[in-house]
Amino acid sequence: MTSKTADVWLPFPAEEIAGLPDTFRYRQWDGEDDFPADPAACVFYVTPYMKSPEVTLRPLADMPDLAVVQTLTAGIDHVLGGLDRLRPGVRLCNARGVHEASTAELALTLTLASLRGIPGMVRGQDREEWRSGFYEALADKSVLIVGYGSIGAAIEDRLAPFECARVTRVARSERTTTRGRVHALVDLPRLLPEADVVILSTPLTDGTRGLADQAFLGRMKDGALLVNVARGPVVDTAALLGEVESGRLCAALDVTDPEPLPPGHPLWHAPNVLITPHVGGSSTAFAPRAKRLVARQLTRFAAGEPVENTVLTTG
Template identity: 70%
Template sequence: MASADVWLPIPPAEIGGLPESFRYVHWDGEEEFPADPARCVFYAVPYMKGQAVSVRPLAHMPNLRVVQTLTAGVDHVEPAVPKLPRGTLLCNARGVHDASTAELALTLALASLRRVPEAVRAQDAGRWEPGVHPALADKTALIIGYGSIGSAIEDRLVPFEVEAVHRVARTARTAPHGPVHALSDLPRLLPEADVVFLVTPLTDATRGLVDAGFLARMKDGALLVNVARGAVVDTAALLAELESGRLRAALDVTDPEPLSPGHPLWRAPGVLITPHVGGASSAFLPRARRLLRAQLRRFAAGEEPEHVVAVAG
């Protein structure tokens, strides 16, 4: 495959250790394509550039064999899979964002529970406002979407002396930390949880999962932490609970995204918002480089890449 191209959103020289079997092309979403897309066999999607940019070259890549995202979620690329050449593999970036996103999930939970946003506002106004606020210690956590990021969140919860951690995924199974419940168990588990972490991918089954009924089952004073996708949550239903003061929320993702300056979520009581930065930390590039090196070495050796989530067919 010496004449075949690999498109990378990171300059190849910055990755290093790439197999010599391919010609490497750097493209990070610019208007002009840097080479003929028809020569591309392995396309690594630009990071956080949106759906339109991500899928734009795909219609011009008839020889494509692998699409590699640098995100854990693939909802921005997956709709294009049916139109890809038969047998093309879609791979996600499992493992790349575990540390960074889990770290932010804990940061959001701790900051919200200990009322850090209120303390910052008081500091800005020069007010000294002591108080007694909830701790993460002795709380029950519920992790919905128990993949590698969900597991990494639990790893970081344990030292904070939580009372219990319940795990939920699409199907029930046993994980190293304990049993993983199916989504059908949520009605039973939600009333027990003090903090609910959303880490699930956005699929037809999870879009709008957190609706009015879901939120109504959460206990009074519980905290919802969303580091998944904004559309997993019904924004109107969440706003109603926030405005009543019954629940709190810490959101790295929203629906819509980005939020317009006048959106009511900005002003809702008890909400902390960060601008979709779960994976965007100094931990990203080293892990992304390692992933691309490993995937391309497997591909060059004629082996199937890891983390395949869909196959065109």
């Protein structure tokens, strides 16, 4: 694709992205009501970041010449519902390489904060209460990472200095990495009772929706911590509420179902639950990494080379 009559839609100003090829006309659109130009001229669509599926998918039906949809998220579940509006051959690319560090940082933050009782200490500070005592350490704990892609591997990178007793990896199918075995999802019933901390970093698919259901949670050991930096619907909220309200499990959630969590929802005040508002990727690391990815992808696209991170091609 080399025509200057072709448009590229970006969620941030083109002048903020170093290294963009001068092959295209760049249009900025981050989900506003009005489109920046005729969608029919768009050949490369970088989706708005952290907008609803309805907003993200709105222009697709009017983009007959679209060749690439580039998300700025690791997950692609928010765009899958609109792919039937596209012609065959459109490549869908995710943001692999953008969110690993930030999401892994938050996974570790949630784990440490929950184990060491930081939420209660913050509430104690607000009330001028000195809440001393003994708290759980991450050292000597067994950690199970469910969803061992690039984010899961980045989480293990950050666990390495914390002297965990064991880190066990689970993905959709079994494989071997330089770190050792990655178990398949079918092994979870055997692995869950052995883990002190279970970290969910799996994409949301038909196979992972409701993965952490009553049976999954029921196999976790008493007092174990569930950390979710994946997607809210990976966890059965009603089943989780039953486990945390009984005091058997603890949870640290960056994502929830529903999301945003509405006022009055019982998760807000459930015991031993720490909630952050889906900020795994929303850090200062996001923008520079996202812009480098976009520049690299468009440079390859302009040169007629294969784009990176292709998750699927419509057909």
